Amino acid sequence: xxxxxxxxxxxxxxxxxxxxxxxxxxxxxxxxxxxxxxxxxxxxxxxxxxxxxxxxxxxxxxxxxxxxxxxxxxxxxxxxxxxxxxxxxxxxxxxxxxxxxxxxxxxxxxxxxxxxxxxxxxxxx
Numbered sequence: 001x002x003x004x005x006x007x008x009x010x011x012x013x014x015x016x017x018x019x020x021x022x023x024x025x026x027x028x029x030x031x032x033x034x035x036x037x038x039x040x041x042x043x044x045x046x047x048x049x050x051x052x053x054x055x056x057x058x059x060x061x062x063x064x065x066x067x068x069x070x071x072x073x074x075x076x077x078x079x080x081x082x083x084x085x086x087x088x089x090x091x092x093x094x095x096x097x098x099x100x101x102x103x104x105x106x107x108x109x110x111x112x113x114x115x116x117x118x119x120x121x122x123x124x125x
Contacts, residue, residue, distance in 0.1 A: 021083050021084055021086075022079075022080045022081070022083035022084040022094075024093075024094050025076050025077075025079045025080035025083060025094050026080050028076055029073045029076040029077055029080060032072060032073055032076065033069045033072070033073045036065075036068060036069050036072050036073075037065050037066070037068075037069050038065075040064065040065035040068040040069070041061050041062055041064075041065035044060070044061035044064040044065055045057060045058060045061035048060055048061055049061070063121075063122040063123075066118070066121035066122055067118045067121065067122065069121065070114055070117050070118040070121050071114070071118075074110065074111055074113075074114040074117060075098075075110035075111065077117075078101070078109065078110050078111075078112065078113075079094050079097050079098050079101070079110075080094075082097050082101065083097050098110075
């Protein structure tokens, strides 16, 4: 080209994803989490307390329900986090993020970090 044009970068400049990226998995995670938490707490409390509810049995049932919620919602959380931290254009939507994660890293990637989240959830959210 002309001698006065600025040099072009060899790779495109990436911009951070917009603020609302990942809102769908966030909403789904919250709905699923609360839909699972209360029934799990009820089931665990009935199995533990044997009719005599105490602070300790309620705490243990809550911890068990929290771990159950983590098992169910952590894959959704992984998709949400990847959507929110990815540069614009990396993922078209949540399903594209899920598909690429499974294809490139396998199912275990959806549970990476889940054990630490489960421990934290046992002591409160």
